[in-house]
Amino acid sequence: MNVTDPKANLAALIKCPSVTPAEGGALGALTEMLSPLGFKVERSTETDENTPDIENLYARLGGEGPHLMFAGHTDVVPVGDEAAWTHPPFAAEIADGQMYGRGAVDMKGGIACFVAAAARYIEKHGKLPGSLSFLITGDEEADAVNGTIKLLERMAKAGETWDACLVGEPTNPDKLGEMIKIGRRGxxxxxxxxxxxxxxxxxxxxxxxxxxxxxxxxxxxxxxxxxxxxxxxxxxxxxxxxxxxxxxxxxxxxxxxxxxxxxxxxxxxxxxxxxxxxxxxxxxxxxxxxxxxxxxxxxxxxxxSIRPSHVFLTRDDKLISSLAGAVESVVGERPKLSTTGGTSDARFIKDYCPVVEFGLVGQTMHMVDERVALADLETLTQIYETFIERWFADART
The missing domain is CATH 3.30.70.360 (Alpha-Beta Plaits)
Incomplete structure (x- = not known):
């Protein structure tokens, strides 16, 4: 499998019916993408009373230097009335330059692009000037009890620390490159x-x-x-x-x-x-x-509610400028820095390191016929690769 191709990565993920709380094969597919790149992949199952068990994944490449994390989730919301879809929700069919499927933009597309970006960076530069990790969970679309919050706790107890994190949620309202989320309301x-x-x-x-x-x-x-x-x-x-x-x-x-x-x-x-x-x-x-x-x-x-979401604002200039600069260099426009919208798992990550969010256009997320433009997959991959280059360069200064 050519993991430098975000279209192939996304197709493999969409074909896994990972409706919360089912893993659906998505973490297995991601393991097959990351292991050949040299990532050490760990999978774990988290449990809690009165909630479904959730499978999660943590993968790391490199053992020293500045540490950048990419975070996301492979679980998706139910498809609703499957008969209303013009393309099957777990087939990853392509029509008119778009790939259809549940999770295409929220947020298997973002994961697929970051895997491709990491693969391209490694292919071009060889060894990382630090460490890169993936924190991928399976209950963001539900109660978020046995996903990110517990996986962060598990890895922190194992000695993991992070310098910055990018969450690949679909942050752009209308076109790719217009908005980075640097905080969230409570x-x-x-x-x-x-x-x-x-x-x-x-x-x-x-x-x-x-x-x-x-x-x-x-x-x-x-x-x-x-x-x-x-x-x-x-x-x-x-x-x-x-x-x-x-x-x-x-x-x-x-x-x-x-x-x-x-x-x-x-x-x-x-x-x-x-x-x-x-x-x-x-x-x-x-x-x-x-x-x-x-x-x-x-x-x-x-x-x-038992676990309120707390308001936060990221002020890490190197993280924000690295990402904003990457967006501008690829699409030609400076993105808006925003705190609008709902909550995400960034609310847990903020307690461990600075975090920002940037991903695909979210217009079709959770909808019948969720889909993503193939051109956007390539553009986002280029942005992510440029961001990796810029962040490691800035993190060493």
């Missing part, structure tokens, strides 16, 4: 239960409809902006994603209502401070402005 989800009194809809004076209180609390969370954003981050944003009672009857006032929300917060907040702000808003709304009139305070309780 994220917390919450589940509010509002308590009422069940009763007949025709006799509301004998009941207490919890939906009235649920609406009050939801409005209190969304009405007033949390902030106006900062120089590096957009404004904090909270969205109520569900209000539900589980009540199938039309003439029964329910006993309780549940409100679900998610907040993405910038660097004006910590996980603890944004939680406190939310509780302050809820307590105030519970005591005042009841939609029903004179009623006791709204009775509620709140539960939080």
């Amino acid at each position: 994220s917390i989800s919450g589940w509010i239960t509002v308590f009422g009194t069940q009763g007949h809809a025709a006799y509301p004076h004998l009941a207490d409809n919890p939906l009235r209180g649920a609406v009050q609390l939801a409005n209190a969370l969304m009405e007033v902006p949390f902030d106006q954003g900062t120089d590096e981050f957009p404004p904090t944003n909270l969205e109520v994603t569900s209000i539900d009672t589980g009540n199938a009857a039309t003439n029964v006032i329910p006993a309780a209502a549940k409100v679900v929300f998610n907040i993405r917060f910038n660097d004006l907040w910590t996980a603890d401070s944004v939680k406190q702000e939310i509780i302050t808003r809820l307590d105030k709304a519970a005591r005042t402005g009841n939609l029903r009139g004179e009623r006791p305070p709204v009775r509620y309780e709140i539960a939080w």
Whole structure:
């Protein structure tokens, strides 16, 4: 197999049905790509209570000098209605200059390109002026419990340290080369239960409809902006994603209502401070402005996501300039440095070394007919190879 060809690499990975939590053969395919290049490949299975076991891979080439890590995931989201695909989701078929398949851009394409870039660098230069590693996991698209966070812990305990990391997530909105992610907002989800009194809809004076209180609390969370954003981050944003009672009857006032929300917060907040702000808003709304009139305070309780994502911003000039310079040298334009979007496994890697994200155009990720332009695969490989050259040169200065 010619691993310098990103198209061949991606086809091999797409053909592995690695829908979370299944490994699907993807890590085996990656092992076959990396081992001939001289990488020492280790595979491990991580476990935790009430979660599926996850297979992960760590591969390293070189034993000294500056250490650059490439991180990513081979797991993919389900295909949905397979009949709606114009090309089978695990066939890697090519049509009109594009390769179709689940994971083409999120993010088997990025992995395929970095393997090709590493192979081209080694073919051209021989020995690395340092160390290069791949940290590839299998549950990024799910709960991220037994993937990156545990593999990082495992390798750190084994003595591994890293100087910088590139995550190959699809960061570009419209065209390749326009955006590098240098940080991410924090994220917390919450589940509010509002308590009422069940009763007949025709006799509301004998009941207490919890939906009235649920609406009050939801409005209190969304009405007033949390902030106006900062120089590096957009404004904090909270969205109520569900209000539900589980009540199938039309003439029964329910006993309780549940409100679900998610907040993405910038660097004006910590996980603890944004939680406190939310509780302050809820307590105030519970005591005042009841939609029903004179009623006791709204009775509620709140539960939080077990592992919130913390806001972070990478300030490593050599890492950022090496990547931005590589992008500009290949596509002719300087990329924007951004902190927009959701979370990624970079939120775990930031605790071990500076991390940035750059990959393919993400317009079709998670969609029916996910696909990538073949030209973009070649361009991204060239960017990655140039980045490897620049980073090792900069890391030695």
